[in-house]
Amino acid sequence: MKKTIAIAVAAFAVIGSSFAQGYVAFSSSKSAIWDDFTSPGVGVVAPVNTYETFLWTTSSSLTTPWSTATATNATSSSATWSQITTAIGNGWNVATNNTSGNEVVGTDIASGVTKGAISYNGAVSFPLFASPSSGNIYAVVVAWSTNSGSVLPFSGPLGVSSIVTYAVGASSSSPVGTFSGGGFTPIGVAPTPEPATIALAGLGVSALVAFRRRSSK
């Protein structure tokens, strides 16, 4: 699956290279990301243990496979990684920095007034690969545990936002806002029971039952 996604992203990069880019600042106000995976259901402002990226589209009518954002005190995520894959397949683009060519991956701020804010590139705007140079884009924030990897891991704890409306800038000298201004509200990163995980858990339970039956004979 990861390979498929990587190929899709690469193909999208080639297609997008001939278009102008809009400028985006991927940041937020404080307490944006909450850790619900260390103690599910007991959310705390993420202590520098999450990464964040965003998926985006220019279509105002494109929906997400998930219906709600992940609550800041969720016991489980409101979305699955399979739904992230589905969203990408349905036209949501993985955010890529046109300057570096890398996936946009932010972190949460450790302490101080802005603790828990999303920070990427020091909140300085960057050219979003293949995006329009004016108008709005529509974005969803995707967050995960740093334990899962430094790019979209497609496994492990997950948090998703509702759709944010964001006005891109035409250049680096164009003023752009934060995601908070576009309607982003704080989300949690919570455990995500994927179908494969559930199946493995079922196998484990079955094995345990069989072992106990054999032991009792």
Place this chain on the structure above:
Amino acid sequence: MKKTLLVAAATLAVGSFASQAQVYSQNIVGYYNVSLTGNQFALLSGQLLNSDGSNSVNNVLGSGLTSQSALALFWDPSSSTFTTYTYYNAADASPSPGGFYDINGNLSTNLFAPGKGAFIQDPNNTTITVVGTVPQGGSTNTVGVGFNIYSINAPISTNIDSGLVNFPATSQQDQLLLWTGSSYNPYTYYNDADAGGPGLGGWYDINGNLAPYPTVGSAFFIEHFGSTATWTNSFSF
């Protein structure tokens, strides 16, 4: 963006008195209002001297802004990027003081002062009030090569190339960018000789139209060419 200058009459005080020379210096205290459209950037300046003399953005702005959502973007000419600051009121910033913080939680040290400017945005329609003393007398600013944000040093609306403002522009090169609310309108500076004769110099768009006057409380971008220049002017009211 509606701006109203209500300086002058609010308070009038005699600041100093020199009996020998019979020279009076009057401190004119007042304010002007700037109306912000929700979710739309405005390029503004603090054209009054605030009461504590600092003209720190944290002291000039705050009232009327939405905590955790209002933004101030200051241009860094050395990196040619904006630094974004989010406004936190005293309650949201506690135990730190209220004010504008960058993404790393550092309180802004930027000035919102005569001659300078920044982009300001709030998610809601709101009115901000800038209060202080009208600057008078001479002032000196440095105009570096490249882009930077400037404003007229006093709360007046006039042409930037007037003798009063005296901006040291380089003819046929310097670019003035006036913010419309969503994009920039560009103008190029022509001195009198290059514009065709005495009194014709000014900032012209590509079609030969003169730039409108910056309104009270507004700032503008100028891209300066040549070498670093000293900008001196003097206002008296």
